[in-house]
Amino acid sequence: MSVSEREKSYEWQVEDARAGQRVDKFVTAQGEWSRSLVQSWIAEKRVTVNARAVKANYRLQRGDRVALRVPPPEHLAVTPEEIPLDIVYEDADIVVVNKPRGMVVHPAPGHHTGTLVHALLAHCGNLSTINGVYRPGIVHRIDKDTSGLLVAAKNDSAHASLASQLSAHTVERSYTAIVHGDMGHERGTVDAPIGRNPNQRQEMAVVRKNGKRAVTHFVVREKFKGYTLVDCRLETGRTHQIRVHMAFIGHPLVGDPKYGPKKNRFSIQGQALHARTLGFTHPRTGEEMTFEAPLPQDMVDILNRLRRESGL
Template sequence: MEHYEWTVTSEHASDRIDKFLTAMDEGWSRTQVQLWIKDEHVKVNDVKIKSNYKVNEGDVISLTIPEAEELEITAEDIPLDVVYEDEDVIVINKPRGMVVHPAPGHYSGTLVNALMHHCKDLSGINGVIRPGIVHRIDKDTSGLIMVAKNDHAHESLVNQLKAKTTRRLYKAIVHGIIPHEHGTIDAPIGRDKKDRQSMTVTEENSRDAVTHFTVLETFSKYTYVQCELETGRTHQIRVHMKYIGYPLAGDPKYGPKKKTLDINGQALHAAVLGFVHPKTGEDMLFEASLPEDMELLLQQLRSV
């Protein structure tokens, strides 16, 4: 059980209590904070309050975070598109719509649930919720993801990600016609202060983020691009392409409010994945063809 206490300064006077608390730690979402308030884990001057309470200068705010309940994640017989597998690593071509690991609202039907049925040996470094998971791709992004089957492989793959030696190429359809054949977006990404569930380009509480892009094909109102990640920040390609004025087609969070192309989620696919094998030292490179929905979109755009 963790306990925190703050005294409100003039800088935060009149802020809602839930907004104040999310500003105290970028890892706390507004939804999580509101649950803590509802369950009376938050008090102001030793008195329980509601999420819409506006703090005053001098208020003493206390938060006691309860011990996390140990969740039992169950193995589920869900078909997997296994691109490669040995005793150390497994590479999966994840379909659009599948969540990578269990989280509030998604405790079943995830890639982890499927992996636990497919193979009994997964690294335990990330605990019960994320066994074997060394990196993620968004629920509505399809494509290649590597998974560690033991702790040695896990540490090796994570170190390669940190050293920026892995290769990760994505294919995407974006709004607008990009006039440059190649480009690099070097812009730090952090949590959006106005929307804690979103990321944005910002200098404040951010981490460096670099995306290289190449134009593959242009259409009347869209561009088909390849993006290579140098870093791997949350929603990086989606945030970066929006930042330069070419948001991903179908992106419900960072794209236009009005739905344009007929695709369930952002038109983004992790097409190429490369890394050094944790045990053999061999260079491994895998490719996954575009999913049917993106291929269909490209055919439609070419016919216009």
């Protein structure tokens, strides 16, 4: 085994400024690792405080000695696949893709081939390693049946920068959605915590207990008979956030198989949701970059039908 493939060890002493901070957040800030990866290491007891294993929510005290054992990198288990991609922008550090509806972002149970990761590996050759062998390059995700913009990192430095921007809520992420019902407000904000649905573990829901803060801002763009076209801007990035929030206020997304009506009268496979705008600071140059992707044809077709039905 080469030196680069050996387990690496780190140790830090907690200073006054970090006292009271969660151990998972503290360790994440020490290197180019995602918080979810650090949490997995904590679960594997690779992180200790004063030589004792702790939970991710342990609050550090002044003088604590935090140790981390980083496992050797796994050999990449995902085989590149030549799958057409809609590349919006690309350079040596990042690649911005307009993902089609129906494509899974990374391998997961039931989706071992045909994902965006498979396609990116074939296109780029190398991707960042921070998120492990099954999610190389993936900094953020959009649902399988949501279309639109996503940025992937080609190296760990770019990944760490983008992940930090997401954590600081400085990444611009705007979506366009078609929802059921006539919204009574032209704009608004949904500030409601999201967590696992206690009655249906495969779904997310607005929950007060163990929910994470979730904030979605929306603006009405166009109204039809029984439907509304809205723009949604994410302040946070919880799983299924827009879908859950819109359903919570009584306006579920058209075609949503989890949170919408069971009957779908439109020819769309999945929710009518499109990640339209993506903005961030380039990890190397510091340039402010903003990208936009036009609505996919399936949503255009729905809007044209609604305009006809509404006499617009």
